[in-house]
Amino acid sequence: MTVGDFESKNAERWREYERLVESLEKGKPNEHADQLPRRFRELCVDLSLAECRMYGSRLTGRLNALVIRGYEIIYRTRRGGWRAFAEFAAVGFPRAVRGDWKLFWLCSIMFWLPFFAMMLSAHHDISWVQAALGPEGMASMDDMYGGREQQIAHLRSEYGSNFMMFCFYIYNNVAIDFRIFAGGMAAGVGTLFFLLFNGVHIGAAAGYVNVAGNPESFWTFVAGHSSFELLGMVVAGMAGMRLGLAILKPGRLPRVRALAETTKHTLPLIYGAALLTTLAAVVEGFWSAQPVPSMLKYAVGIFFWLLHAAYFLFAGRGVKHAP
Structure with missing residues (x-):
């Protein structure tokens, strides 16, 4: 699968993930917030595939940034009970x-x-x-x-x-x-x-x-x-x-x-x-x-x-x- 095919296949899913992350970062209520862990895992798999197939720093850098943003939100919501x-x-x-x-x-x-x-x-x-x-x-x-x-x-x-x-x-x-x-x-x-x-x-x-x-x-x-x-x-x-x-x-x-x-x-x-x-x-x-x-x-x-x-x-x- 070429880089272009890989991006075309997953582009919409990545955009949905990014919109979800942006709304949660701004503290806005989102009815799909409970889907973040699943989408985060899917994106981690995509990042691993992109790195394994050497799709280039442009794509892996973008996916890595999205993974980091999702991780920070999940960590923030699960940390520190007090x-x-x-x-x-x-x-x-x-x-x-x-x-x-x-x-x-x-x-x-x-x-x-x-x-x-x-x-x-x-x-x-x-x-x-x-x-x-x-x-x-x-x-x-x-x-x-x-x-x-x-x-x-x-x-x-x-x-x-x-x-x-x-x-x-x-x-x-x-x-x-x-x-x-x-x-x-x-x-x-x-x-x-x-x-x-x-x-x-x-x-x-x-x-x-x-x-x-x-x-x-x-x-x-x-x-x-x-x-x-x-x-x-x-x-x-x-x-x-x-x-x-x-x-x-x-x-x-x-x-x-x-x-x-x-x-x-x-x-x-x-x-x-x-x-x-x-x-x-x-x-x-x-x-x-x-x-x-x-x-x-x-x-x-x-x-x-x-x-x-x-x-x-x-x-x-x-x-x-x-x-």
Whole structure:
């Protein structure tokens, strides 16, 4: 095979590879990014053949440059777990949330509307709250939020240590977020239901404590971790709704294929929800029940909410390379 025949046969494949590399170098999203390793291997074979057949420095130099560019991209994406995590947290996750801002507000409304409705209804007719919590739920709220000293004693007797509290809370929070996410498999209906259910239940708990318990013990406990936990719930809802929309509107793809493709693009939201849930458990287990002044707890809670607002609005903007 002559040099001309070799170039003619592979020219289009090389151009596709070069376009893919250029888009990834610029940090642009590319639906064919997962094909880079395969195309990289094919190009390595082409380079080896060109060198073996002595097709000249012009062709081998071009292929070698393309191989080096592909290698640098693959190495960059696979190296340094901590660096990749930092890039995801600083850039990839907030960008993913902003990219699905409509789903963010939909899931937020589905949680916060019933939350405030139930919390405020307790001042007018507590029967709704009582029906939502039930006798066992109200008894549990009385034990937990009857007062600051009673709350700390209850937690210590229930869990024994801060670490055990952390373990319980991460188990509980992950279970909630998983149900919200997995509910998307029911065409999104399950996700909306679990968001609504949690809004009703948590709002009922807040309303009951405001009327029949010790509000200070409740709000000082939840202030610190509330932003992590509730936003993690909303992000899990976004991921679940993405699955639901893939089932309802698969486009030209078969539903199974559309669901598989959507799952890959939903990973940043799933990882982000897991990150927020883990941080919520850390704060809840090691800070929320600590006997510190109430004003300090409120200040920390407000700071975290403002920090999350700034993070999701501005983090990752103007950054050239995203994970």
